[in-house]
Amino acid sequence: MGFRTKLSCCAAALLVPATTLSGCGSDAAPSAATASSPQPSSSVQGAVQGARLQDPAELVSRDGLLRTRIVVERRKVDVGGRKLWALTYNGRYMPPTLRIRPGDTVELDFVNRLSPYTNLHVHGLHVSPSGHADNVLIHIHPDETFHYSYRFPKSLKPGTYWYHSHAHPLSAPQVAGGLAGVIVVDGLREFLPPALRNVTEHVIALKDFQVQGDAVKTEGLKIGAPTNRTVNGQLKPTIPIRPGEVQLWRLANISANIYYKLRLRGQRFTVVGRDGFPVDTTFARDTLVLEAGARFDVLVTGGPTGKTVLETLPYNTGPAGNQFPQADLATVVSSGTPVPPVALPSAFAPPEDLSRLPIAVRRTVAFSENSAGTKYYINDKQFDPNRVDFTSKLGTVEEWTVRNDSNEEHSFHVHTNHFQLMSINGRPHHGHSLQDIADVPTKGHIVIRIRMTDYTGKTVVHCHILNHEDAGMMAIQEIVK
Structure with a gap:
């Protein structure tokens, strides 16, 4: 695994000027304290419950190019409303969302300030696995800067992806420590009916952490141990919606090891994408199982005035596996002027079918x-x-x-x-x-x-x-x- 390169290390700027860093429009909320842990045996003390959901900041491509820098380091940062030592991208436990379009190029300087080594995987993206692209067989050593260069095809599918460490055999401790963020490939709205083209969108990044002293635990990880399940790094945030309003939620399991069985009490998820691929026909589900690494793009409709809960239900992965308990993840608050009903789409994107192709x-x-x-x-x-x-x-x-x-x-x-x-x-x-x-x-x-x-x-x-x-x-x- 000797494939490595060393560039001159610039100053410790987190973002280069060519990159756009932004919130998610008018739906982004200012920083606030967050809610208490769903599991008392691993609870985070001192957090304030019910803060508004914050969508991660974004690094957005412009004119076909996203040129940026990601710095990897261990820092004491806000994790679920408490200051803890964590592994961070650009100084954040919930790092920026990378937002691109099909056909874009991403030029990314990846600065490693961890020991002993790390690397970067762009999970799910159809791109070269070699050289300076999505090459997970390299090691980027301490104080090295590796230049990643991704050239995505115009056929890249719109949807939700993610990025994380893939440094063998350190992927679990590094992802559990915080090294995971979301990637959005724009274009999904083009398949929505005109009345929904300006739909409010939220990243719902499901990311858990265990606590050891004043740090996010990275050693001796037990998959079934009590943990703190966060949404965008927040504990039990509040998600506002108007009665009848349709929102696009990007559900992403970016945890290291655990499963989620999601339910929005009293509501259904209308699935429009899975793992970065838009569906050919939408379908509705009361619950969605997100195994480790999975994503769903869903439409959610605001219910009558009041509150409901986004939760993960108990889930058992087998006699030799783990039993994950129920946990409340967020409170959805429906309030304000009702929105006139809009018909949700049925037929969606062009189908992708390999069933009739010859098998080699x-x-x-x-x-x-x-x-x-x-x-x-x-x-x-x-x-x-x-x-x-x-x-x-x-x-x-x-x-x-x-x-x-x-x-x-x-x-x-x-x-x-x-x-x-x-x-x-x-x-x-x-x-x-x-x-x-x-x-x-x-x-x-x-x-x-x-x-x-x-x-x-x-x-x-x-x-x-x-x-x-x-x-x-x-x-x-x-x-x-």
Whole structure:
């Protein structure tokens, strides 16, 4: 993993002048104290409950280019209304949202002030996995600046993505410590009816932290330990909406290890996107399960005047897994002048369907672990950065059976290309879009189809429960011409 470069380190400016840093228009709220922890055994003391939701600041591309800098360092910052030592991007526990459009270029100076090393992954984005793009096989060492250069295709899908550390085997402690933020690719509104083109939009970044003394815990992480679940780094914020108003929420699980089963009491989520891919047909759900790394773009309609709760319901990942308890995440307050009803869309984006394309290769990807839950495997092998596990040809479609031989669920993730989830435990599945994350049931299997487009190079396949990835559940896929 010797791919590294060192540039002259400039002054410690967090943002370069060419970058736009902004809130989310009139919907952004000023800084305020935040609410108390949902789990008393790991609670954050002294926070004020009910602060208005703050959308993260934004770094926005202009004229096809986003040129910026991200500084990685450990700092004492506001985390859920309390000053704690955390790992930060640009001095924030909830860092800026990177906002781009299809076809854009991103030039990013990445300054590392951590020890021993880190790197950056742009999760879900269809971009080269090689060189100075989405190359997760590099290490950026302390006091080094690495220049990332991403050139995104015009075919890039609009939706919600995220960025985080992918430094093996440190991804779990670094993401749990704070190194995770949101990426938005604009263009989703173009599929909405005219009456909703100016819809209010909120990032709902689901990010949890455990506390050790006066710091966010990064060592000895236990997946099922009591934790503080935040929305945009806030504990139990308040989300304002008018009765009948439709809002676009970008739900993103950017936690290191945990699952969410979201419910907005008394309301339904209308799904318009999954993992950065707009759906072909919208669908409504009372609950949405966001396995580790997953995202949903949803429309939410304000109910009658009053309050309701955005919560995560109890969720069990299996006999060898974890039981995540119920927790309130935010309070949605419906008030003000009612908005006349607007019909929500049904047909949405052009369909993406790989089911009728010829299959070049069929393969099996088996997830397993030892009885102690300390070592994790793909096809009976632990991750080796010097070994290629799968070789795929550019321009072909492959069908993979992803098998889970363990007694806990795993969050299957592929870099570079999205896949179509064809079936779960033999039952046909139609998710209305491609995706980059899928839950694999205990002692079960899923079947996916994936097309290798545009880019060659070494990329990775892994479980996005980052404790599992760090303990070996990752493999290298090389895409060749």
